[in-house]
Amino acid sequence: MVELECLTYGVGHSGEGVCLLLRIGTYRILLDCGLSDLSPLLNPTGEPPADLVLCSHAHADHARGLLELHQSFPKLPIYASEVTTQLLALNWLDPSGNEPPQFCHALPWRTPIEFLDGLSAEIYPSGHLPGAAAILLSYTAPPEKNVPSRSYTVLYTGDFFLSNTRLVEGLPLEELRGLQPNVLIVEGSYGTARHPHRRHQENHLAERIDQAIARQQSIVLPASLGLGQELLLLLRSHHYFTGRDIDIWVDGAVADGCDAYLEILPHLPTSVQNFARHQPLFWDERVRPRVRRLTPESCAQLGQTPCIIVTDETADLRQYYRENPNAWLLLLPLEADRRYEIERDAGALPMPSSTVATDLATETYLLAHHCDGTGTTQLIHNLRPQHVMFVHGSAAYLSDLTGLDELHNRYHLHSPASGTRVELPIGDTFLQPAPPDTSYEGELTELDALVTITLPNAIAADPRWRGLADTGLIEARWQGDELVLRGLPQRELLRPQESDRLLDWVDANSPLRNCCGNCRHYRGQHCWNDASPLFEFKVTPEGFCPVFESVQIGERNVEP
Structure with missing residues (x-):
């Protein structure tokens, strides 16, 4: 029997890159x-x-080492889709x-x-990003x-998405x-999480931006590449913003990505090409x-009227809002925020400054470019x-997922760490290991005024527990017949609507009004x-x- 195995140089855990060596025959x-x-790939x-390299798409976590690899081994053939x-x-x-x-x-x-x-x-479009290939x-x-003789087949999806986005058609x-x-x-990427429909995600984000602009906030x-261009096309074509007197500024590598998208316009969906026939896809002052x-000249005028800036994940955001942080709102993609939380909990270096701007009002949004749990299992x-x-x-x-x-009852499942050799025997003799135990049994107690759940x-x-227990406050909601719990992080407690909700509880239950001002x-x-979970935060x-x-009479301290 031919040997089939995979050596994992990188599996994409906690922001690390993906690099897999497949040995087949x-x-x-x-x-x-x-x-x-690239030191793991080098030998004395x-x-x-390898005999050849296949690149699934152009995102850094899948491609950033290719140039150095080519420089180290100029004759090593490297292939990808044309885009x-x-x-x-x-x-x-x-x-x-x-x-x-x-x-x-x-x-x-x-x-x-x-x-x-x-x-x-053979390569097939995989959605996610223009040119991305399974x-x-x-x-x-x-x-x-x-x-x-016997034939063997291996399908590597790279990053994939079944749904259509504004600039990329989904995996067929x-x-x-x-x-x-x-x-x-x-x-x-999203494990077993379930996401609302893509259009609902877009509408929710557009509504949040519209609310901020109505409050005279800049955004x-x-x-990253792909997401930045999706955001721009959403802002240019959504009914909340079409015809409105708003400036959208594009900076850094996102702007370079827009120029690159204009070069690949014939490869984008027909609807995008039709849009570009009537007005510019991105750059438009009319x-x-x-x-x-x-x-640099326009940067000095930022914030005078509400505007929107789309920039790099790694950008120093202070250059945009330093004059008046209170007039700005930072909106982070949910996956970037989760990545920072994972790396923080693991003791790794923090994410770039864009994700840790503690002096800026920050919220997260979901605009998925990967399949949720339902889409992943559907593909399998x-x-x-x-x-x-x-x-x-x-x-x-x-x-x-494992x-x-x-899945466990039908397929042989693997979820290796980096640096692992995974043997993939083909036949009926493979024994499936026991699935990981990810459920916890607890007790539920009903009292007169409250319900307690003990785990x-x-x-x-x-x-993930640290994120759930960050503030000690949770939100519960029904999802069908199941009760879903989520933690309320610090930044959500700082939102006006969250503060109002907590104050309603205080008014009803505490005659002393135990609010921050007191x-x-x-x-x-x-x-x-x-x-306090709000320590050093603006409240x-x-x-x-x-x-x-409670503050005592004459006890109010001076500002530090």
Whole structure:
């Protein structure tokens, strides 16, 4: 039997890059190279780590190591879709204007290409980002004495999305249905979470931005390649903003990404091409809302009237709002905020300044570019593989997927850590390991005035517990017949609507009005009680927290 295994140099946990070495027969195929440090791929002999490299798409966590890999091994062939070959250069922008070499070879869609004897690959659009590809590898072992030849297939999705977005059509599931690959390597970025419909997500974000502008707030939206362009097209075409006298400023690599999208316009959906025939896709000073590249001259005028800025995830946001932080709202994509929480809990370095702007009002939004749990399981059931290997997502989220009975009872599941060798035997002798235990039994008690739910303290060992228990306050809502609990983080307690909701509870239950304005630790519009979940945060006088201490007459301290 031919050997089939995968060595994981990077599996996308906690923001790390994805880099997988697939060994099928005598061949070695490197799937993506999102490593920032290539030392694991180098060896003393100087031989290349693989026979060829296939890149799924141009995002940094899948592609940032490709240029260095090419420089180390110039003869190592690297392949991707045509659009990806055009977008890859955005990972290595040179301030001096020098363009990186064109080293990646373009592959056509839906056309099997034989690279080596018996080894071929075919790519399909995977949604998520223009040019993103799901890679189908096929290998036919040469016949041996008294042993007939046998074929093996591996499908690597890269990052995928079944739904259409404004700039990318979703993965064509109908074309892959019933494929039955031996191995499916699939991302699980959102674990088992369920998301509302994409259009609902867009409408919710547009409504939130509209509310902020109505309150004379300016908005800053840090974004990655793909998300930044989706946001701009949403702002230009949504009925909340069309025709409104609003300036939308675009800065940094997001602006460079817009220029790159204009170069690949013939590859974008027909609806986008039709839009571009009537008005510019991005840069437009004539049609409202106006979309312009931010310049040093225009930067000095920011905030005089409400505006919107779309910029890099890694940008120093203080350059935009430093004159008047109170007039700005930072909106973070939910996945970036979760990534920061995971890295913080793991003791890793903090995310770039855009995600930790503590002096700026901050909220999160969901505009998904990956499938939720329902979409992930839908893909698996339609493909019917023998092995499923989950990558790309927090270890906890991937563990949730491997613990699903509907998957565990049908497929051989793997969720490896980086640096792991995963053997993928093909046949009926493989024993499925026990699924991880991710459920907790507790007790529910009804009292006269409240209901208590008691859970074992083992639940606190999960890295997600810190986010749930951050403030000690939770929100409960029904989802069908199930009760869903979520923690209320610090930043939500600072929102006016959340403060109002808490004050309603205080008014009804406390004649003393235990609000921040009457607390001995409230100074300079900030909380200075190190026992409070709002410690060092800017709070409103009407706010409330569980460790309120009443100010005594003549005790009000001066500002620190």
